[in-house]
Amino acid sequence: MLVIGALASVISAGVVLSLAKLTTFLDTEALAKDFNGYLLTEPARAFTALVAFYALSYFLAWTVATIRHSSGQGYLPDASAWYQAFAKGIPTKSIAFLTVELKDGRWVAGTYTDSTVERDDNRELRLGQPLGIAERAGAEMRPQIDEFILLREEEIRVIKLRYLSELPTRGGGVEPVERRST
Numbered sequence: 001m002l003v004i005g006a007l008a009s010v011i012s013a014g015v016v017l018s019l020a021k022l023t024t025f026l027d028t029e030a031l032a033k034d035f036n037g038y039l040l041t042e043p044a045r046a047f048t049a050l051v052a053f054y055a056l057s058y059f060l061a062w063t064v065a066t067i068r069h070s071s072g073q074g075y076l077p078d079a080s081a082w083y084q085a086f087a088k089g090i091p092t093k094s095i096a097f098l099t100v101e102l103k104d105g106r107w108v109a110g111t112y113t114d115s116t117v118e119r120d121d122n123r124e125l126r127l128g129q130p131l132g133i134a135e136r137a138g139a140e141m142r143p144q145i146d147e148f149i150l151l152r153e154e155e156i157r158v159i160k161l162r163y164l165s166e167l168p169t170r171g172g173g174v175e176p177v178e179r180r181s182t
Contacts, residue, residue: 004068008060016053025049073098082123085161086115094163098127100151101158107134109141113148123153130167 020026026049031038039046090096096112110127128148132141 004064005057005061008057011060012053012057015056016049020049037072047139049152075117080118080127082115086112086125091163094165097162097164097165097167098125099160100125100127100156101137101160102115102151102155103157105136106139107137107139108132108149108151112161121153125151125153127151127158 006079007066014098017026017028021028026045027038027042031046086096097109098112099107099109101107108127108131110131112125113128114126116123126148131146131149133144133149136139
């Protein structure tokens with residue numbers, strides 16, 4: 001948009017000055033020699049040319065923006081924030097460890113394993129081992145033996161994400177637990 005505005009200004013300046021010279025509305029030679037002096041001696045003409053310049057410049061920028069965005073569709077980012085954070089954003093050789101606050105006040109922590117990343121309402125987030133749940137903020141995280149937990153977007157208040165080089169141990173998140181044998 002900055003380029004469009006700059007281009008509109010350059011085109012407007014050229015059009016206004018050319019028309020002013022052709023119609024002898026402005027004495028462009030006197031304007032070039034002593035700009036301040038010309039403004040003081042011909043304030044009405046200078047102000048009129050300035051208003052014409054701004055009006056034409058804004059009109060050109062508005063026209064280009066209207067044509068450019070005439071599809072009727074508003075701005076849509078390339079991807080959702082979930083996709084950016086979970087599907088694309090995890091650095092190589094890193095583990096995404098999430099701590100999620102639920103709307104009911106509980107906290108769930110675990111490694112990111114999967115999510116729905118579309119812009120749908122009520123996406124899902126899957127956390128795997130090591131997995132823990134705390135009943136409230138500041139409470140001790142209780143390790144869980146389940147393989148994973150699935151959280152729905154409508155249940156989530158806050159998602160905290162850290163990238164780790166290895167799974168967390170005591171003091172760093174959730175204590176890994178023995179998995180049930182089937």
